[in-house]
Amino acid sequence: MTTIKDRFCPKCGKPSDADGLCAACRVADTPWAVCDTRVTSTHCPGCGATKQVNTWTDTNRERADLAPDLARSAVHFHPDVKRRSIAVSVRDLSANRSRAYLTITGILYGQPVEKECMVELAWHREQCDRCNRITGSYYEGIVQVRAEERDISPFEMQKAAAIATQIEDSLQQGGERLSFISDMTENRDGLDITVGSQHIGLLIVQGITAQLGGRYTTHPKLVGEKNGRQLFRITYLVRLPRYQRHDVVKLSRTYAEVEQADSRSVRVFDLSEGRNRAIKEEEIVRLVGNARNAEPALVAYVAHGMLGLLEPATGATIEIQERPWMAVRAGENVQVLRDGGTLVVVR
Ligand SMILES: [Zn+2]
Ligand SMILES: [Zn+2]
Structure with a gap:
């Protein structure tokens, strides 16, 4: 039978409160924090988005704000380290290099530990997926907003554009980066909105017809093939109703104000x-x-x-x-x- 007093550290020979190495020798033997010598941050010069592994994410954080977190990502702790803390100071060397000085502390097997590291931060620029598509004039659909047998009104033009922009904002905020609007043009016939994905195209026509009435049809066109998959471009045609909300119309014996119109019937408020x-x-x-x-x-x-x-x-x-x-x-x-x-x- 061994008693506590019989336990000695095989390495330093001092009394140990556990079998095997004493706490000080276990700490000395453990690579408790390892630093990568260099970490890279990839960001898009066009829109500032950052890339993690292969995924782009929008951010409005500046380099000075990103640098400490990037430097901390270079540190790998041993799982037994408690109360981890990393203090960082960053010095910019050039447009694409910074140097970070890290002071790493923690508690390992009850002993406080501290270590210093130097990490090179590389600021890499790369055009993101979205900017690449926009500059390459890539698009998946065009929304055409027209009115039935009349010109589209300035109110409808403005409203349709606002609906489209709002849908783009909410999709972008939700992380759907490729659901962008690359172009919006007013012309004699109405409003044309060029969109980066079929999803945003559909949401825009649904939003416009929900708020301005009318209906939409979709017209896919095969434009090619990529990796064995057929590529379609879709024209979404919105037809706003002949009569719009708040139109005042003459009926045979009275006047009426239009409340809602679709392709078949018109709901009015009879002014008489x-x-x-x-x-x-x-x-x-x-x-x-x-x-x-x-x-x-x-x-x-x-x-x-x-x-x-x-x-x-x-x-x-x-x-x-x-x-x-x-x-x-x-x-x-x-x-x-x-x-x-x-x-x-x-x-
Ligand atoms: Zn020892
Ligand atoms: Zn970009």
Whole structure:
């Protein structure tokens, strides 16, 4: 039987509290921290993205901010090291070299340990996957936004562009780097959006039709083959409805404001009856204007179910029938559109 007093370190001969080497000799025998002499950081000069193994990630961290973490990545600890800590100071040598001085500390088998290392940081530049595709004019689809039998309005143009940009932002933030918009052009026919992936193309047309109405069709075209896989480029054609939201239209006996339109039916607010209803597109006699472009007219009086409106252009008073939905008092403004000599009060 051995007792505690019988245990001696076979290396230094001092009493040991464990079988085999004493703590000091175990520490001396253990390569507890190893430093790589050099680590490389690859970043894209175009967009600043950084590459880890083979994956690019967007970052807005600067080199000075990245350097300490990069230097720490050069240190490999023995798993038994507790309370690890690495202090780093970095000196830039050139545009593509820095030198990091590391002071590494920890606790190993109850003994504090400390070590110093010097690590070369290499700043490597490489064009990222996304910038490579954009500069190479690579794309997977084109979204074409058009309107049915009319020009696309400036509002729709702006709205469609904003929807597309917002979808790109959220995909990029979610790490879908190749879902980019490489070009967006307004032309006589409408808006063309060139996209880097089919996924973003689909999300854009879904977003636009959800907010502006209409429908979309997809037209794939075979453009080649890569590694035995067929490559398609897709044209996403958005057709915005003939009538848009807030359009004021003339029906046979009344005016109505369009709430929503798709290819078959139009939901309107009847400006005489003061209620919503669905009509067929054929019932529309003509377009008067859009309520977004209405102008204010002062209500001079309200009497006997009539409104006296000051005609904004001439100052003359024009009398029109009051409708319950208008809920207006003398001295207030209503919004009007002109249909020839008629003032049409809109919502
Ligand atoms: Zn010993
Ligand atoms: Zn890039």
